[in-house]
Amino acid sequence: MDTIINVWTVVENVRVASGAAELAIFTAILYWFFTSSRVADMLELLGERVGGWCGGRETSGSLRQAVRARRRHHNDIYAKLDTIAAARSTALYRVKEGPVVPAPQPITRPPAGLACAKCAPLSRESWQDPKVAETDAVINVMNIGRQTCANGGMVSRYFCDLTQCAQLIKYDYKDVVPAVIKDEHFQSAIDEVTKQEVTKEMQGKEAGGGDAQYASLYRTVRQKIEARALRVLANISSAMSNAVLKFVAWVCHKAIRRIAGGGCGTRVACVERLRRAKAAGLPLVFVPLHRSHLDYVLVTFTLYLTGLRPPLVAAGDNMKIPFFGWFLRGCGAFFIRRRVDGSDKHGDPIYKSALRSYILNSLAANNNLEFFIEGGRSRTGKPQPPKAGILSVIMDAYLDGTIDDALLVPVSLNYDKLVDGNFVREQLGMPKQMETFWSALRGIWSTLNTNHGSIRVDFNQPISLKCLNYDKLVDGNFVHGQLGMPKQMETFWSALRGIWSTLNTNHGSIRVDFNQPISLKELVTSFQKYNYLKMPVERPLTPPNNNHLGVNLDHRILYNNSHSSLFGADVSADHKLMIEAIGRHLVYDASQGTALMCTNVVSYVLLTEQRSGCTMKQLQASVENRGMKLSQAGRDLGYTGDTPALLNHALDMLGRGLVRREGSGETALVRPQLGIAPAIELAYYSNTVGAHYAPQAIMATALESILHQPGADQDTVRHSTLLDAGMQLCEVLHQEYILCAPCTRLEERMLHALDALVQTRVLHAHQTNGGLEEERWSRRFAERLEEDEEDERPDPTRHIKYRVNHDPEAVAERRRLLLTIRPLLEAYAATCRAVATSGAGSQKELVKRTLDDLALDYTQNRMPYGEAVSTDAIRNCHRLLRQWGVVEMYDENKTRCLRLAPEYDEHAAFQRIAHNIYKFNVDTKILRDK
Template sequence: MDTMISVWTMVEHVRVASGAAELAIFTAILYWFFTSSRVADMLEVVGERVGGWCGRDTSSSLRQAVRARKRQQDHYTKLDNDVACRTSSLYRIKEGPVVPAPEPQTRPPAGLACGRCAPVSRDSWQDPKTKDTGAVINILDIGRQNFANGGVVSRYLCDLAQCCNLTNYDYKDVVPNVVKDDSVQRAIDEATQEAMRKAEEGDTGAQYATIRKRVETKAMKIIQDISSAMSSRVLKFVAWVCHKAVRRVAGGGCGTRVASIERLRRANAAGLPLVFVPLHRSHFDYILMTFTLYLTGLRPPLVAAGDNMRIPFFGWFLRGCGAFYIRRRVEGSEYHSDNTYKSALRAYILNSLAAGNNLEFFIEGGRTRTGKPQTPKAGILSVIMDAYLDGTIDDALLVPATLNYDKLVDGNFVREQLGMPKQMETFWSALRGIWRTLNTNHGSIRVDFNQPISLKELVTSFQKYQHYKAPIETSLTPPNNNLAVNLDRQILYNHSHSSLYGADVSTDHKMMVEAIGRHLVYDAAQATALMCTNVVSYVLLTEARRGASLPQLSARLAARHAALAADGRDLGYSGDLPLALSHALGMLGRVVRRGPGGRVQAVSSVAASLELAYYANAVVAHYAAPAILATALESLVTGSPSQEISQSELLESSLQLCEVLSHEFIVCAPCQRIQDRMLDAIDALSAQEVIIRKKTTSGLEEEAWSRRAARRLEDEGEAPAPVPRYTLAQTPHALAERRRLLLTLRPLLEAYAATCRQLQASGEATSQQLVKDTLDSLTEDYTQNKMVYGEAVSTDAIRNCVRLLRQWGVLQVAGSGRARALRLAPAYCAPHALRDVCHNVCKFNMDSPLLRDK
C-alpha cells in the first residue's frame, strides 16, 4: 500500500512539473509570437484585412500606436546620446592637446611648361579657380564610376558599357590628298627624270610614260604602307580588351593625373592640333597612350610606329588604333636618297594635321635600353616645324608625355646591353610576349602629360637666345676647349642631324629644332613619376651597394623619398614606406637577395646589375648635374695635398665632364646655359654643407683685393668680382653625400675609360669589333674583381663614347654599312696625342679614397 502511495505521489509531482514546463514553453511561444517583428507585422496585416472586410477604419490600430510611441522614445534616446557624445568630445578637445585635422596627400604640380621660353603656355590651359592637388585617378575605374548606379547589367558589365559609350570620331582618309600633294608630285617627277638619265634607251615619250607609271606605283605603295586605318569600332574593341589585359597585368592599376587631363581638354577646345611627344620605354606604350586618352574623353591621336611593328594580325590592330608605319632608319641606309618616301611621309603628316587629327610620335626614336631619357631624334619634329614656318599650319600644341612602370612590361634589355643583336618582332614572338606578360604582375603604371606648349611661342623664344647665335668655328676637342662660351651651341650643333631636314636647311634651323626637341625630352623626364622600384634600385646601387638590413634600407629609402619630394619630383607610390619597400623588392624579384640576418643586397652578377641600373637610371637622370659636379670636384682633390678649390677651377672641370657625358644626359633645358646650371649645383652643395665656402678673415687681404679692384676699375671701367673658394666638409653627412653622387656616375665612367684603353690598344677596328672587345675587357675585369660595377658592362655606354670621340675628330669612319671601320685621324696617330685625349676622359674615373672606405 505504501508503495502504491509513493508511486502515485511521484506521478503527481511529475504531472505538476510537466504542466509547469508546458506552461513555460507556451508562455515563451506567446512572447516570441507577439514580440517578433515579422509575426507582428503579419498579424497586423491580417487584422487590417479582417477589419476592412468588416467595414472598420484601419488607418489607426493599437499596434501602430505602440510602434509610433516606441519610435518617438527611440528618437529621444538617440538625441540624448548625441548630446552626451558631443559634450564629452568638446570636453576632451578643450582639455586635451589641439590635434590638427589630417590633410590630404598632395603631389607637386608636375608637368608645368617652362617659365623662360613658354610663359604664356604655362599660364594657359588651366582653371585658375581650381588648385592642382596632384590627384591621381585609375583609368580602369572610370567605367565603374560612370555606371555604378545603373542597372544590374551595367554594374556587372561596366567595362563593356563604358567602351560602348565612347565617342565615335570621324577619321577622314587623307591618302587622296597625299597623292595630289605638290611635294609628292615633284618627288615623282624628280625620280622619273633620274630613272630616265640612268636608262640606256633614248628619251621617248612612251618610255617616259612607262617609267613615270612605275614610279607612281612605287609612290602609291609607299603611301599605302605609311597610312593608318583608324576605326572607332576597332578602338572600342581594343579599349575593352585593354580593360581586361591591364587589370590582369597591372595589379596596382593605371593612373594619370586629373589636372593633366583637364588641361588637355581645355587645350583641345582651342581648335589647334595636339602633338603628343612621349618618351619610349615599352611596346605597350603605343596602346596605353591611346587607351588613356580615349577613356578620358580626348580624341585618340595618329601614332608614328616603326615598321618593325607591322607584323601579321597585331600590325592590323595597331593600324586600326591609329598607327602609321615609318621606316626605322632612313639616314645612312639604302633609303638615304629616297626623296619620294620623305615627301610622302611629310605630306601624310601635314595632311593629317590639317584634317583635325592629333599626332603622337616617340621623340627618342626607339625604346630606351638603359632607362635614361635619350637624346631626341628630331625628324618628325622638323616636319612640324617646317609646316609652321612656311605657314601650312598656324600653330601646334606640343604635349610632352611620359609612361613609367613598376616592372617593365617588355622585360629587361640585358641581352642587348651585353652585345647580343636585337630580336626582331614576329607573330610568334608577339604571342609569347603577350602570354608571358599576362601571367606576370607588373605592379602599377603611370601615364602623365605635361602642359601643352605652343610651338609658335617656343620658336619665338629660341630666336631670341643670343648664346646660340655665335658662329660654329671648330669642333670642341680637349686641346681646343673654350667651354664656358661654346659648350651650349656646340652640343646642339653636334647632335642636330635628321634624315627629314633636306639639303637646303640652314644650321640655325637645325639647331633650333634640336633645341626644342631636347627641351621636350627634358620636360618629360622631369615630369616622370618615379616608381618605388626606381628609388629602391637607386638606393641599392649607391647608398647601400654593399647591402643593408631591412630597417637600414627602409630608413635610407625614407630619406631619399623626402629629398626627391623636396626637389619637386612626383613619386608614383603612396602609403607606408615599409610597404612600398616590400612591394619594390617583390617587383625586382631575383636581382636582389636576402642574406644572413635579413640583409638585402643586389645579386652579384652583370645581368642583375644591368636590370637594377635600368630602374635606377630614372633617378640617376635627376641627379645628373650634382653628380657631375661632385665627380669633377673629386677629380681635382684626389691626390692633391690641398682640400681647397676655387669656383672657377671647379666650374671648368664640371663643364669638361658635361661635354664628355653629353650623349648620356640632358643636364638642363636648352633655354638655360649649362654654366648656370653648374653654378646652381655648386650653390646647392654649399647649402647642404657638403662644400663650405671659405670666408676671408684677413683684413689685409680684403684691403689688397679692394686696391686691385679699384685700379682695374680705373683702367678698364669694370671691377671683377672676387673668385669664391671652397673647402670640403668632413662630416659624416657630407662624406656620405659625396660618395652617393660619385657612385651615381661611376659605372658610366668605367665604361668610357675601358673604351679609351681598348682604342689605345687596338688603334683601328670596326665599330662592332671595338664594342665587343671593350665588353669582353669589362666582363673580365668584373669577374676578376678588378671592377665592381656590373652595370658598366653596357653596349650603349661604349657606343656613346665612340660617338664622342668621333665628334672630337679623334676617330674617322671608313667604308659603309656594318663593315665601317674606325680609324684614328692623322692628328692623333701619334701615341702621345691619343694618350692626351684619353686622359681627358679617364681622369674623371679616379681612384677616390671615398670609394675605398666601404
Template sequence: MFIPVLFSLFTYLNLFLIFLFFVKKMDLFNLFYGSLQLTIVLFFVYLILLMKWINKMVDIVTNRIFDTFSRFSPKENHQTDSLTTISQLKRFSKEQQLRKKNFFKDDAKDRETHLFDIKENVAEVEMPPSRPLMGLSCDYCTSVSRESLVNKTTEKFALNNILDHTPTIQKNGFFQRTFPHLNQVYQLKKFDYPQVAEVVLKDDRLKRATEKTALQQFADSEKNDDEFYQELLKNNHKRAHKLLYGMRSTLSDFLLRFTSWVLYKLLPCFLSCVVAHPGQINMLKEAGKTSLPLIFLPLHRSHLDYILISFILLNNNVRSPLVAAGDNLRIPFFGSLLRGLGAFFIKRRVDPIMGRKDFLYKAVLHTYMNECLRAGHNMEFFLEGGRTRTGKPCMPKYGILSVIVEAFMDGTIEDALLVPVSVNYEKLVDGNFVREQLGQPKEMETFGAAIKGIWHVLNSDYGMMRIDFNQPFSLRELVKTFNQSKKVPANGLKKILKSNPSTTSLYGTDVVSDEHKSLVESISKHIIYDCAKSTSAMSTNALAFLLLTKFREGATIKELVSALDSLRNELDQARKDLGFTGDSIDVVNYAVELLGPGLVRKEKVNGEDIIKPIAILPNVIELTYYSNTLVTHFALESIVAIAIHIVANAAGRVSHLELIETVLDLCSLLQYEFILCKPCQNLEHVVLGCLDDLNVRHNIFVAAENDTEQVARSKRIARQFDDDDLDEAATEKPYILSSETSAVEHLNFLRGLLMPLIETYAVTAFTLEKLVGRSLLENELISNILNEIRLQLSQGSLEYEESVSVDPIKNALKLYQKWDILECHAENKLRLYYLKENQDNTESVNFLYQRINKFRQSPKN
C-alpha cells in the same frame, strides 16, 4: 560559355573571308592564311579568358575559406599557425586585417554597440593623398602657355586609376550595371578620322620628287631615250603608291572602341593600376577643344606606351592620335591591328646607302604627315626614336619633329600644341634588354614572338604604370621665343654641347631648311629634358637605386627604410614626384617582391633580414635599368661631386674657376648620356645653382668668415643674370670643403653614381689603340671593348659590373667622332670605324685615355 561565343565569332569571320574570296577575288592562299590566323588568335583568346575565369574562381574560393576560418578559428595562436599560408593569399593592409579580426571576435552585443557608435559618431573620411601637378611648361620659353589650360582647383587632386571606371550617367539601368565597360565605350565621343591617301598622291611635292628620282635614275643609266624615262617615271609612280599604302594608318573609331573594351578586361591581368593626374587630363580636354593639332611626344619605354596613351585619350574624349611606328612592327595580324589603332609605319633609316638620298620616300612621308595635320589629326611620335635600353632618356632624333616645325613654318598649320609625355612602369613589361647590352644582336619582332610575349605578360605581375601628360604648349610661342633669344654665351657652352644630327633621317635633308635645324634641336632637347623632370620615381626605381649606390653588399630592412626616408625627403624638396605612397618599410618589401629573386635576394643573417642586390652580370644590367631613372635626376650633382674630388687639394681648398672648368669638361664628356639643362638656360649658371643647392642642403663647404648670408644671397641673385654681373673677385675665391662626416659621405655617394659610365668611356678610349693603322667594323670594335672591360673587371682594375654595356660604348664612339678622333663610314647596315689621319698613332689614343681616366683618379695633393 566561352566556347559557343568564340565558335560563333569564328564562323562569322570565316564567312566574311569567303565573301571576300568571291566578291573581292581574294586568292585561295590568302583565304586559308587568314582563316588560320583567326583560328590561332581565337584559340589564344579562349585560353586567356579561361585562365582569367580560373583565377577569379580561385580568388573567390580563397576569400571564402579565409572568411570561414577567420569566423570559426580558435583564439589560441598556435592553433592558427597552419592558416598563415591561406591568409597570405589575400592581400589586406594592416588596418583591414585588424578591422576584420576585431569584427569577428566581437559577440552580437558588441556589434550592436559598435554599429550604434558608427551611426552616432561619423568618422572623418581620409582623403587619398594629393599630388602636385607636374610637367607645367617652361615659364621662360612658354610663359603664355603656362598660364593657360590650368584649372587651379584640380592641381592638388589625388591620382586616378584609369582602370577603375565608374559610369558617370545618372540613371544606372540593368545594362549599365551588368556591362559597365561596354557601356563606357558606347558612350564615348565619336570622332571622324579622314583618310588622306588620295590627296597625297595628287600633291605637287610628291610629283616633283617622282620626277627628280626618275631623272636621277635616268642620269645613272646608259640609256638615253624618252621611252626609257617614261618607264622610269611610271615605275616611280607605282613605288610612291606602294610606299604610301604600306605606310598609311587606317585609324578606325570602331576598332578603337572595341580595343578599349578588350583592354579594360586584359590590363588588370598584369597591371595593378594605370595612374594619371586628373588635372593633366583636364588640360588635355581643354586643349582638345581648340582647332589646333595636339602633338604627343612621350618617352619610349615599352611597346605598351602608345596603346595605353590612345586608350587613356579615347576614354577621356580626346581625339586619338596617329602614331609613328617603326616598320619592324609591321608583322602579320598585329601590324594590321596597330594600323587600325592609328599607327603609320616609317623606316628607321631613310637613306640606306651613304650618299644616295631616297627623295621619293621622304616626299611621301613628309606629304602624308602634312595632309594628316591639315585634315585635323593629332599625332604622336617618340623623339628618342626607339625604346630606351638603359632606363635613361635617349638623345632626341630630330627627323619627324622637323616635319612638324616645317609644316608650321610654311603655313600648313597655323600652330600646334606640343604635349611632352612621361611614362614609367614599376616593372618593365617588354622584358629586359640584357642581351642587347651584352653585345648580342636585337631579336626581330615576329608573329610567334608576339603571341608568346602576350601570353607571358598576361600571366605575370608588373605592378603599376604611371603616366604624366605635361602641359600642352604652343609651338608658335616656343619658336618666337627661340628666334628672339639667339644669343650664344661668350664661353661657347651652347656650341660645345650641340649634338651631331643623324644623316639617315629626315633631319638635315632637303625636307628641313638650314635655318630651322638649330630650332628643331633646341625644341627636341627641351622636350626630353621636360619629360625626364616630370617622370615619377617608382618604388622599384628607388630600391634599385639605393641598393646599387649605397648597399651593394646588402643592408638590413632598417637601414634600407632609413635610406628610403632620406631619399624621399630629398626628392620632395626637389619637387620630384613619387609613384608610391605609404610607410617606407611596406614600399621596400613590395619592391623586393616585385623585382624578384633574380635581381634582389633576401637572406637571414643572425635572425635579421638582409636585402642584397644581384650586382653581377648579367642581372646587374637589368637592375641598373631601374636605378637609372634616379641617376638621371642626380646626374649634375654627381658631376659636381666628381669635379670637387679631383680639384680639391690636401687642405680641402677648391679653386672656383678650376672647379667650374672641370665640371664643364665632364659635362662635355657625358653630353650623349644626359641633357643637363634646358636649351634656354646657361649651363654655367645651372652648375653654380647646383653648387649652392648642395651647400644649403648638405653643408659641403665651410663658410668663410667674411662671407655673410647677405653676401651669399647677393651672389646667388647675380648668377641669375649675365656673366658680366658676377663679382669676379668673389668667383676667384676658393671653396673650403667641410670635414663633417655627413657632408663627406654625401659627396662620396654622389661621386659613385656616374663611375660606371666613366669606366666605360675610359676603357673605350683605351681600346681605340686597336684601331692604330687599321679599321674595324662596329660589331668587331664593340666586341673588343666589351672583352677589355671584362678583362679589367677580372683583374680588379674596374669596380662596376654594369660598365659592361653596349649603349654607353656607342655613345662614347659618337663623342670621339665629334671630337675629330674617330671616323665612321656607313653603308647599308655596316659601319666601319678608323682613326682620323692626324690621330692615327698611339700617343693620341693615350692622350685621349688620360683625358677621361683623370675623372677616376684620386684628388691632387
C-alpha cells in the same frame, strides 16, 4: 445584434491597448528626457540663461542639479561627467588662449609636368580653369566604365567595360591619302626621280630618237615610279577605325586588368588641361619617351577612355607584323622606316616626300599626332637624345603656314617592372631580336597572365610633349642586349617556358604622365631670342683645354647633334639648331615629369647608398629619406603608402635575381646582386632617379678629381677651379644626360648643382670679405654669358672658395653622388684604352673588345661595377671621340669602322686626349673605404 456587440467589444479592446501603448511611449520619453545627459545639459543651459535674465540669480538650483540629486543614490556617473566637462572647458580655454597649431596636412604630389616658365609662360598659364584650383587627385581610367554604369541595370553593371567601349565617342578620321597624292611636294619628288631614271636609261642607249623617244620613255618610267610611290604611301598610311578602336579598348580593359592590378591612373588636372587645349582647335602632338611596346597602345587607350581624340601614331616598320600590324594600323599607327638614310633604299626621296606629305596633310586635317622623339626604346632607363626628323616636319608645317600652331605635349611612361623582358642581351652586345608573329603572340599571352600593377596617365600643359612612366616595365628589361650576347632562336619549348615564366611573375604598376601642352609658335618665338643659339660655329666640339673651358659649350653641343634625314638639303644651320633645341627641351621636360616608381628609388638606393648591403630597417630609412628628398625637389612619386609595405613590394618586383634577402623582419640582410647581368638590370631602374641627380653627381666627381691631384689642398677648393672641372665633365657626358633645358646655360645649371652641394653640407662657403659681392657678380655673369660686352669682365669668382666637409654624413653624400655616374666613367675609360690598343677596326669588334676588357676587369676584381659593361656607354664614348676629332668613321665592305685621326695616331698624343676622361675616373679613398 450579436455581431454589433462583438465589433464594439473589439473596438473597445483596441482603444484600451492603444491607450496603454501611448502611455508607455510617453513614460519612456519622459524617462529619457529627465535622465539624458544631453537634455540635462540643455535644460541646465536654459536654466542659467533664464536665471541671468531674471536678475543674475544663482543657478545652483537648476533643473539639471535637481534631476541629479534625485538620481545620486543610484550611481555616481554624473560625477564623472562633471569631471569630463571641466576638462573640456579647460582644454577649450587653452585652445582659445594658446598659439594656433595647424592641423596636419595630407601629403600632396608636386605640380609635375608644368611648361617652362622661361620659354612658354603663356602655355604655363593657359589650358586650365582659373576659377578652379588644381588638385593632385588621380583617377583610375579602368574604373570610368564602372562608375558610369553604377546606377544602371544588372546587365550593364556586369558588362561595364563592354558598355563603356560601345558608348565611346566616334571620331571622324578623314582619309588624307588622296590629298597626299595631289600634294605638290609629293608630285615634285615623283618628277625628280622619273627624270633621273630617264636620264640613266638614255645614257645607256645610243644617241638619237629625239624628243619623241624621251617623251615616250618618260611616260613609261613615270607610270612605274607612280605605282611605286603609291605602294610606299599605302605602306605608310594608317587606317584609323572607330570599330577597331572600340574593340581594342575592350581588349585593353581585359588585358590591363590582368597586367596591372592597380589599374591605369592619371591626374584629373592633366585631363582637364588637355580637354581645354583640345577646345582651342589646334592639333595636339604627343611626344612620349619610349620604354616599352605597350607605349603604342597605352597612350591611345588612356586618351580614348578620357574622352580625348586618339592620335595617329608613328610606329617603326618592325611592328608591321601579320595580324598585330593590322590592329595597330586600325588604332591609328602609320609605319615609318627605322632608318631613312644610309643606303639607296633608305635614302629614297619618294619615301621622304611621302612621309613628309602624309604628316603635313594629317595635321592640316586637324588630326592629333604621336611620335616617340627618342626613336627607339631606351635600353638604359635614361632619356635619350632626340631624333628630330618628324619634329622638323611639324616645324615646316608651321613655318610654311600649313598649320597655324600646334600644341606639343611631352609624355612619359614608367613601369614597376618591364613587361617586354630586359635589355641585358643587347647591352652585352647581342643583336636585337626582331619582332615576329609568334613572338608577339607569346608576348601577349605572357603579359596577359602577369599582374603589372597600376597605370598612371597625366596630361601637362601644351608644349605638346608626352610623358609616360611605368612602375615596372611591361616589356621586361634590356640586360642581355647590353652584354652583346647572340640572338636567341625561338622554339616551341622556349615559348612554353616564356609563357610559364610570365604566368608566375608580377609586374607591379604602370604610370603614364602627360605634361602641359606647349605652343609650338611660342617656343619658336622664344628660341629666336636666345643669342647664343644664333652665333656662328667657329669650331665643333674639341678636346678640352685650358684656353676654351666651357666656351660656347651649349651651342657646340647643339651643333654637333643637330642632324636629321628629314631636314632637307636647303635648311640652314640656325634652323637645325632650333629644332634640336626644341627636341632637347621636350625630352628634358618629359624626363622631369616622369613619375618615379618604388622600384626606381629602391634600385637607386641599393646601387649608391647601400651598395654593400644593409638591414631591412636601414634600407627602409634610406628609401623613405630619398623619397622625401625627391618629393621636396618637385619630383612626382608614383607610389604611396607605408614604407615597409612599399619596400616589400619593390623587392618582390625586382625579384631574387636582382636583390637577395637573408632572414626576416627588420634585421633581415638585403644585398643587391652585383653580377654583370643583374647589375645592368638594376641600373636600368636606377637610372630614372640617377638622371635627376646627374648635375650634382658631376660636380661631386669634379671635386674628387681636384682633390686627387698631387699636392692638392684636401680642405679647400676654389669656385672657378671646381666649376671649370664640372664643365669639362659635362662635355664628356653630354651624350648620356640632357642636364638642362636649352633655354638654360650649362654653367648656370652647374652653379645650381654647386648650391645643392652647399645645402647638403658637402661643401661650406669659405669666402673673403668681398666674397658675397663676388658671388652676386658671378650669378649675373652666368645669366648674361651671350652678351659680347661681358667678355672683357675680369673673373668675378677669383675670391670664392669652399671648405670640404669631412664629416661622416657629408662623406656618405659624396659617395652616393660619385656612385651615380662612376660606372659610366669606367666604361668610357675602358673604351679609350681599347681604342688606343687597337688603333683601327670595325666598330662592332671594338665594342666587343671593350666589353671583354670590362668583363675581365670585373671578374678579377679590378673594377667593381657590373653595370659598367654596357654597349650604350661604349658607343656614346665613340661618338664623343668622333666629335672631338680623335677618331674617324669609314665604311669598308659595308661595315662601319673606326680609326684614329692622323694627328692622334701616336700613342702619346691620344693619351693626352684620353687623360680628359681618365682624370675623372680616379681611385678615390671614399669608394675604397665603403
